[in-house]
Amino acid sequence: MLKTLPLAAALAATALPLAAFDLTEVETRTLYDLEGPVAGNRISNEVLARTPLAAEGIESLKGRTLRTRFWTIEGGGGVVPIHDHANRPAVFTVLSGEIYEYVSGEEERVQHEAGGLALEEGELAHWWLTEGDETVHLIAFDVYQQVRELEAVDVAPTPDPVAFDLPQAVGVEHELLGVVNIGAHFDGAFGEGYGLTTYRTTIAPGGTFSAFTAAGEPLQSFVWEGEVTEHRAGVDPSVLGEHEGSSLSGGATAWWQNTSDAPAVLYFGAVEPLSETEGLARTGTLAHGEHRS
Structure with missing residues (x-):
């Protein structure tokens, strides 16, 4: 391509x-x-x-x-x-x-x-x-x-995960497209052991997909094609249409359901420990450079 x-x-x-x-x-x-x-x-x-x-x-x-x-x-x-x-x-x-x-x-x-x-x-x-x-x-x-004076920033404790029953994933194709090693990018000065990751997830009509990150691993979503209903603890379900997105942070957990008649295609971005991606194939096609383990 x-x-x-x-x-x-x-x-x-x-x-x-x-x-x-x-x-x-x-x-x-x-x-x-x-x-x-x-x-x-x-x-x-x-x-x-x-x-x-x-x-x-x-x-x-x-x-x-x-x-x-x-x-x-x-x-x-x-x-x-x-x-x-x-x-x-x-x-x-x-x-x-x-x-x-x-x-x-x-x-x-x-x-x-x-x-x-x-x-x-x-x-x-x-x-x-x-x-x-x-x-x-x-x-x-x-x-x-976002902040120039890094030493002045207060760091919160890792949030506790929000208890929420997640359904089994059904009718889903979930791919790890690529990973940027944040610690390597900054020569070890910042973000050692963390990666910036991106995934593509296709949910068939009637299918469901559960969140795949833990507390302290913020996740952001974007719907490119189709429509999904997002379920998360403590709030009513919400519908995400094409070109809309959401953010999971503070220990939030969610799952997505495709209630439409067409496949839904979502992209996710996350900051997570590199250990979470060990052994996973990177499927994204790069124009230049290469995937690193």
Whole structure:
């Protein structure tokens, strides 16, 4: 689903040549020897959930927050401006459309198509450009620094799990797409032993899926296709439609039920101990880089 093109060939042989977006005509800056545009164009992102990690009892990630964002990038010249991920590990999946990524350290630009995965870790800078007519959608999970003075952040005890009877999973395909080793990203300074993980879950009509994380392992969900009913302790069930999401934190546990006539496709992002993913295959297709154990 993902392929690379030599940069020279990519510029010369596209339906919309790069002349449609010329770096010499916009303000640029350089990060990690990559030049890219400062301003975005024809893009939007919706923040669906935020969870401060200190509130989950994660001492090594105090001052940082798990976040879910749903990105929309219009076709024919949509631009995500150049940025780096030195202080913000992230992982995202391309949900629809086709987009090109310009990446530091790569001689070729990278073509991403629907279903592709990107792990944004280490000393990486990049910017993005659409050239086709189709709108591109991405679901992104990241861990960003929300508080500058980290030492001033109070860390709560790990929350107690909320007692809740969970049904057996039925009619479910659950995949671990990829993992960013947070401790390795920060060279051991923060988040040692934790991963930023992303999963894709397909629930058949009539199927049910139970939460798969424990207290102190915040989880955020996003419904890409279909509709599910979310059940959690202490509150009435709620319906999540397409492009809606939810957040489990503070020891909350939930399960999801597909009461519609069509399959439901959900994406999850979590911060959890790396031990939780040991032995699990990573099924996401990467455009560049590789899965690490």
